[in-house]
Amino acid sequence: MAWYVVRRLLQMIPVFLGATLLIYALVFLIPGDPIQALAGDKPMTPAVEAQLRARYHLDQPFIMQYLLYLKGIVTFDFGTAFSGRPVRDELARAFPITIKLAAMAVCIEAVFGVIFGLVAGLRKGKLFDSTMLVVSLIVIAVPIFVVGFLAQFLLGVKWGIAPVTVTGKASYTELLVPAFVLGSLSFAYVLRLTRNSVAENMSADFVRTATAKGLSRPRVVTVHILRNSMIPVITFLGAELGSLMGGAIVTEGIFNIPGVGGTLFQAITRGEPPTVVSFVTVLIIIFLVSNLVVDLLYAALDPRIRYA
Amino acid sequence: MALTAAVLLATSLGLAACSSEDSADASIVTTNSGEPQNPLVPTNTNEFWGGRVVDRLFAGLKYYDANGKAHDEVAESIETTDRKNYRITIKPDWKFSDGTPVTAKSFVDAWNYGALGTNAQLQSYVFTEIVGFKDVSEAPPKAQTMSGLKVVDDRTFTVELVQPSIDFETALGYAPFYPLPEAAFKDIKAFGENPIGNGPYKFASNGAWQHNTQIDLVPNPEYKGGRPAKNKGLRFVMYQSFDTAYADLQAGNLDALDTIPDSALSSYKQDLGDRAITKPTAQNQKFGIQANVPHFAGEEGALRRKAISMAINREQICQNIFHGTRNPARDFTASTLPGFNGNLPGSEFLNHNPAEAKKLWAQADAISPWSGRFEIAYNSDGGHQAWIEAAANSIKNTLGIEAIATPYPTFKNIRDLVNAKTIGKAFRYGWQGDYPTMLQFLTSNYYSHSETNNVDWNNPEFDRLLNAALAAPTLEESHKLVGQAQSLMLQSMADIPVFDYVAAAGRSDKVKKAELAWNGLFDFENIEK
Numbered sequence: 001m002a003w004y005v006v007r008r009l010l011q012m013i014p015v016f017l018g019a020t021l022l023i024y025a026l027v028f029l030i031p032g033d034p035i036q037a038l039a040g041d042k043p044m045t046p047a048v049e050a051q052l053r054a055r056y057h058l059d060q061p062f063i064m065q066y067l068l069y070l071k072g073i074v075t076f077d078f079g080t081a082f083s084g085r086p087v088r089d090e091l092a093r094a095f096p097i098t099i100k101l102a103a104m105a106v107c108i109e110a111v112f113g114v115i116f117g118l119v120a121g122l123r124k125g126k127l128f129d130s131t132m133l134v135v136s137l138i139v140i141a142v143p144i145f146v147v148g149f150l151a152q153f154l155l156g157v158k159w160g161i162a163p164v165t166v167t168g169k170a171s172y173t174e175l176l177v178p179a180f181v182l183g184s185l186s187f188a189y190v191l192r193l194t195r196n197s198v199a200e201n202m203s204a205d206f207v208r209t210a211t212a213k214g215l216s217r218p219r220v221v222t223v224h225i226l227r228n229s230m231i232p233v234i235t236f237l238g239a240e241l242g243s244l245m246g247g248a249i250v251t252e253g254i255f256n257i258p259g260v261g262g263t264l265f266q267a268i269t270r271g272e273p274p275t276v277v278s279f280v281t282v283l284i285i286i287f288l289v290s291n292l293v294v295d296l297l298y299a300a301l302d303p304r305i306r307y308a
Numbered sequence: 309m310a311l312t313a314a315v316l317l318a319t320s321l322g323l324a325a326c327s328s329e330d331s332a333d334a335s336i337v338t339t340n341s342g343e344p345q346n347p348l349v350p351t352n353t354n355e356f357w358g359g360r361v362v363d364r365l366f367a368g369l370k371y372y373d374a375n376g377k378a379h380d381e382v383a384e385s386i387e388t389t390d391r392k393n394y395r396i397t398i399k400p401d402w403k404f405s406d407g408t409p410v411t412a413k414s415f416v417d418a419w420n421y422g423a424l425g426t427n428a429q430l431q432s433y434v435f436t437e438i439v440g441f442k443d444v445s446e447a448p449p450k451a452q453t454m455s456g457l458k459v460v461d462d463r464t465f466t467v468e469l470v471q472p473s474i475d476f477e478t479a480l481g482y483a484p485f486y487p488l489p490e491a492a493f494k495d496i497k498a499f500g501e502n503p504i505g506n507g508p509y510k511f512a513s514n515g516a517w518q519h520n521t522q523i524d525l526v527p528n529p530e531y532k533g534g535r536p537a538k539n540k541g542l543r544f545v546m547y548q549s550f551d552t553a554y555a556d557l558q559a560g561n562l563d564a565l566d567t568i569p570d571s572a573l574s575s576y577k578q579d580l581g582d583r584a585i586t587k588p589t590a591q592n593q594k595f596g597i598q599a600n601v602p603h604f605a606g607e608e609g610a611l612r613r614k615a616i617s618m619a620i621n622r623e624q625i626c627q628n629i630f631h632g633t634r635n636p637a638r639d640f641t642a643s644t645l646p647g648f649n650g651n652l653p654g655s656e657f658l659n660h661n662p663a664e665a666k667k668l669w670a671q672a673d674a675i676s677p678w679s680g681r682f683e684i685a686y687n688s689d690g691g692h693q694a695w696i697e698a699a700a701n702s703i704k705n706t707l708g709i710e711a712i713a714t715p716y717p718t719f720k721n722i723r724d725l726v727n728a729k730t731i732g733k734a735f736r737y738g739w740q741g742d743y744p745t746m747l748q749f750l751t752s753n754y755y756s757h758s759e760t761n762n763v764d765w766n767n768p769e770f771d772r773l774l775n776a777a778l779a780a781p782t783l784e785e786s787h788k789l790v791g792q793a794q795s796l797m798l799q800s801m802a803d804i805p806v807f808d809y810v811a812a813a814g815r816s817d818k819v820k821k822a823e824l825a826w827n828g829l830f831d832f833e834n835i836e837k
Contacts, residue, residue, distance in 0.1 A: 032720030036727065038345070041739060042354055043433045043752075043759040047425030047447040055428065084347050084497065085519070093519060157559045164559040165552055168521030253548050256556075258520040262548045266343070269689070269718070 001299075008292050015288065016281065023280050024066045027273040034058065034271035038082060056080070056272075069274055079274025081267070087278045090263055095282060097170045098252070098259035102244040104175055105183035110237055113187045117194025117233075118226060124199045132195065136188035144247070148181045148254040165256040178255040182248055186240050190233055197229035204228075231301055238294025242287030336524070337819065337835050339564040340553040341544035343520045347500020350486040351422030351429040360829055361544060362483050364525055365505035367533050369396060369415070370481035374834070376590070376644060376744030376826030378478045381533040382410060382487070382506070384463075386480070391472035391779050397464045403530045404489040405510040412465040414487035420444070420453045421493065422484050431484040433759075434742075437476060439468040472779035474786050475747040482743040506530065508537045508833050520546055535833045542832055554814075563819045563837065564830050568812040570691055573631045576814060585813040588635055589828030590642040590741035592749075595684060595699075595804040596726070596763040597734045603678060611672035613801035614657050616682075618665035619706035620699050622658070626807055629694045633812045637805035639794050640754070641746040644808075644826045647787030648746065654798025658805065662706045669707050681710035683733035687722050688715040692736055699806065726762050734804075737762060744826050746790050750774060754802060765802040 035044075035052050053059040057068050072079055078087035120129040139147075155177055156164035166174045201207060202225065210224045249261030256262075260279060267275035298305045344358030353362045369383035380386070382402055387395045402410035421427055423435040425445045435441050439456030443449065456468035469476060479485065487506065492499040502514050508531045511517070512524035523544040527537035545562065547553040550569035556562040558579060568576045568584075577584045595616075599605045603612060622636035635643060637658060638650040672678070684700055686692040696713040704711040714733065716722050725731040739749055752758055755774060756766040770793050777789035797803070811828035821836040 030718075031724075032718050033724050034720070036723050037718075037720035038354075038430060040354065041723075041737065041760065042430075042742075044430065045425065045432050045436075045445045047445050047449070048428045048430065048432050050447050051426060051428035083343075083345060084500070090519075152555055157555050160559060164556045164561055165547075168518045254552065256547050256549075256552045258546070263520060265548075271720075 005292070005296070008295075012285065012288050015284065019284050020070070020277050020281050021066060023277045024069065024273055025062065027268070027271060027276050028062045028065070030268075030271050032271065034082070037270065056082070056274075065273065069277065072274075078278040081275050082270055082272055087275050090275060091278060091282060094258065094260045094263045094279075097257060098245055098248050098261070099286075100170065100172075101175050101179055101182065101248055101251070101257060101259060102241060104172070104179035105186070105244055105248075106237060106241055108179055109183035109187040109190050109240075110233075113190025114194050114226075114230075114233065117191040118198055118221070118229075120191070120195040121198025121202065121229070122221070122225075124195075124202070129195070132191060136191050139184050139188040144181065144185055145250050145254065147184055148178075148251055151177055151181050152254060166258075168258055170257060170259075175257070178251050178257060181254075182244060182251045186236075186244070189236060193233050193236055194229060197232055198225055201225050201229050227301060231298065234297050234301065235294055238290050238297070241290040242283070245283055245286055335539075335837060336541040336543050337539045337563045337832075337837055338543045338545055338561070339830060339832070339835075340550070340562060340566060341523070341546050342548075343546050346430065347497065348503045348517070349429070349492070349496060349500045350483040350488070351418065351427075351431045352500070353483055354430040356829070357546075359483060360832070361523055361525070362486070362503075364507055364509040364542065364832055365503050365511070366483070366486035366507040367402075367505070367531065368481050368483075368486045369398070370478070371533065371535055372481050372744055372826065373535075374823055374825040374831040376646060378481055378744070379534055381481065381535075383480070386477055388477075391474055391476075391781070392469050394467040394469070394476070395460075395464065396467065399532070400463060402506055402532055404491075404504050404506050405528050405530055406489060406491060406504045407530075408489050408491070409462075410487055410489075410506050411462045412459045413462075414489065415485075416453075416457045416459050416465050417493065418486065418488035419457060419484075421488065421496075423454055424452065425449050429484075434479070434482065434484045437469045437471070437473055439470055441470075471775070474778055474780055474783065475745050475751070478745045479743050479748070508533065508535055509542060512541065522546060537833050538836050539833075540837070542835075557814050557816060560816050560818065563816045564813070564822045564835060565815075566811065566813045566824070566828065566830055568633075568814060573633060573812065576812065580814045583815050583817065585811075585815065585822065585824055586633070587811050587813075587824040587828070588642070588644050589809045589811045589824070590644050590744060590826055591738060591809040591828065592637060592640075592642050593634075593736065593738040593806050593809070594637070594640075595734045595806065596737055597804070598726075598729055598731065598762070599764045600729060601732055601734070602680060603672070603676065608672045608675040610800040611668050611675070612678075613804060615665045615668035615672065615707060616703055617657050617801055617804045618659065618661045618668070619703045620804075620806065621660045621702050622806060623660065624702075625695050625698050629698060630807075633810045634807040635810055637807050640797055640803060640805055641749040641794075642741065642808045645741065645744055645746045645749075647783065647790060649787075649791050652791050652798060653795045657798055657801060665706050669709075678709060681712065683712055683714045685714050685716055685722055685725075685731060685733050685735040687717070687719040687736075689718050695806075696736055729764070741827060746787070747774070747777060750790065750793065751778075754797065763803050765797070767796065767800075767802075770796050 035049055057065045069079055081087055116132055120132040123129050155162035162177045163174050207224055210220045252259045252261035264279045342357040345355050346352045346358055348358060348362055350362050350366055353359055367381045370378045371381040372378055382398050384397045384399045419435060422429045423432050423441055423444045425447050438454050440454035443451040444454055458466045489504050491504055509525035510528040512526045516524040526541040550567050551571055553565050554569050554572050557565045597604045626634040626636055638655055639652055684696050686696040700711040700713045722735055726735055739753060741748060752760050754765045756771050773789050773793035777786045780786035811824050813824055815822040819837055823831045825831045
């Protein structure tokens with residue numbers, strides 16, 4: 001088990017190198033000169049231009065820029081943004097907010113998805129089940145920005161019962177509506193996965209045995225049906241946390257949440273390799289770690305699964 | 309399941325803990341902004357998010373009122389006999405918010421800091437006019453300070469310019485000319501995070517700049533100038549989009565929004581009623597055509613540019629596409645600037661006149677027959693597609709040539725090609741006034757030796773008129789000469805001006821008074837709640 005974790009962590013090193021190199025190359029390839037863009041329509045004296053180019057290593061060839069960036073990483077120096085602030089500070093500011101948002105979204109979709117899915121699965125074919133199927137279909141079909149703008153307009157602007165935008169505090173209350181919006185799409189998937197899994201397990205032998213043993217209905221449902229139905233759901237949720245971090249960009253834009261999305265977008269338009277690469281790399285690492293956690297959770301849910 | 313339950317519990321606890329809202333900020337005016345691109349050092353701030361904050365924190369020798377008129381602020385007198393040598397005396401008893409006095413040295417040190425090449429200040433070019441700038445701006449610099457700046461005593465300093473400039477005096481209200489306190493030079497990085505100024509506002513506290521979120525300012529009790537704050541403080545809230553800001557304005561969470569998003573332009577007047585605000589502003593938009601584009605050199609080029617100008621239906625573009633938030637261009641500057649005259653000789657070439665356009669185009673064809681197609685480059689990241697396509701269409705229909713709008717992905721794409729003079733087609737560009745003078749628009753864009761002369765306009769007579777306007781003893785005479793210079797440009801259609809901007813803004817019902825200034829930004833000091 002421990003060896004398995006170590007091996008998985010070691011695998012992240014080549015993924016890290018490959019991903020950063022790739023992203024660095026992509027940012028480098030964005031046409032247009034970022035230093036000229038800093039000047040906008042206004043002139044810039046040659047000395048200032050040369051000075052800025054040297055400061056951000058833009059006078060070096062691509063591979064040198066990349067190696068200098070890697071050299072910094074070893075000492076936890078993620079480079080400097082064009083604002084003159086260390087990228088590390090930007091990471092420390094933006095990520096906690098987005099992680100909070102994504103975690104809330106996962107909780108919301110997990111709790112509501114599992115509860116509704118469980119009830120629908122237990123009452124397969126009944127009215128509640130059919131209603132949930134229709135509801136989840138609608139939620140899957142509507143794009144997230146439509147849900148976002150609608151929620152913002154109705155709840156925030158029209159009825160005034162929820163904050164329209166999120167302030168720098170990014171408190172749980174403020175993030176509630178955005179988290180619901182962000183979690184809405186996956187909620188539908190979790191609901192459907194749970195429902196099918198539960199419906200399938202209802203007729204499984206171990207459930208019949210448990211019922212025959214005289215176990216109470218709640219115990220059969222929670223320990224026997226639900227626990228065994230959770231494996232596909234956990235797989236989905238684990239992979240989901242990573243993509244939610246990325247998907248949060250749209251939601252963050254609508255609700256003006258000062259997280260990863262906006263910062264990354266600005267850095268891309270300004271062509272700032274260190275900022276873009278650092279942000280995306282952290283996203284990749286979160287994705288890898290959450291997948292690792294999912295793999296480890298399997299063993300907890302199903303003792304037959306063991307890692308060498 | 310245990311994990312989920314634990315997280316859920318944590319979430320609901322958090323909800324309970326964080327549900328109390330503070331309401332102490334009710335008297336502060338909230339206004340839209342974005343994350344400043346650079347630290348808040350006046351000589352390094354060249355974009356509007358940082359600019360609007362810096363202008364609140366500092367007071368220069370002059371300030372501009374809402375109409376763009378320059379008034380003395382820290383300056384007691386600015387004396388010159390030849391428009392080349394200036395003797396500047398500042399008022400006594402001004403202090404920075406850290407208690408240190410504002411002296412002649414505060415100005416001279418700040419300007420020298422801004423000009424020195426190794427400090428890499430984005431606004432360093434504004435000091436080009438001062439004698440000795442060349443030496444400090446070289447790499448490596450030949451001198452650390454500009455020889456044209458001399459401190460006479462605590463309250464007096466002199467400035468020597470390379471050539472006479474009436475514009476210099478007006479420009480003294482522009483951000484790079486603000487003074488800096490001693491503390492700035494000790495650690496400019498820390499200063500940029502928590503600036504200390506002498507303006508009508510100061511930072512509400514250390515760390516009032518919450519990155520990507522907001523900046524809080526409170527009135528500065530030390531301020532002694534002509535634009536004291538009429539509100540209890542300003543909060544610049546950073547929005548990722550104007551759409552979101554507009555939603556906040558409608559919900560009453562935002563007091564003042566200076567840009568109505570495109571998506572609401574057709575409806576904002578109904579949405580906001582008398583809280584909708586419009587005002588023409590000092591920003592224009594035009595097509596440039598460089599002389600190396602085939603058929604656009606010499607006499608033929610002038611005829612073709614005039615024909616194209618007259619083929620464009622500016623009025624229609626302004627009304628149909630922009631819902632009146634643009635005004636048809638009447639010259640190469642902007643209508644809000646002091647001395648503007650909308651009826652210069654030659655401005656008839658800016659009228660929509662298809663018959664005349666065809667005639668001029670035919671005359672050009674007689675010199676050398678038209679071949680190829682007419683392309684207008686625009687950047688697709690800036691919301692320019694609709695009007696560029698409308699203009700291309702108008703040109704196509706009037707002149708019967710193939711005219712198309714060619715998108716480029718980003719603004720800097722086009723800038724690279726324009727600067728390298730390799731774009732090979734017409735391109736859209738604009739100019740936003742840094743300070744309210746027509747001369748800034750003209751010297752920056754059309755002086756034969758200007759680095760930002762995008763269209764290779766080179767006319768000795770024009771340069772002569774511009775020089776004369778710069779050396780004029782009074783503003784009235786200067787404006788007259790500027791008019792003559794612009795007439796000359798209209799005769800050969802140096803550039804094709806299309807429209808000026810009209811700022812469309814809005815305020816919440818909590819705000820009693822909020823007006824826009826000459827630059828399209830709010831007159832922040834005079835917003836009343």
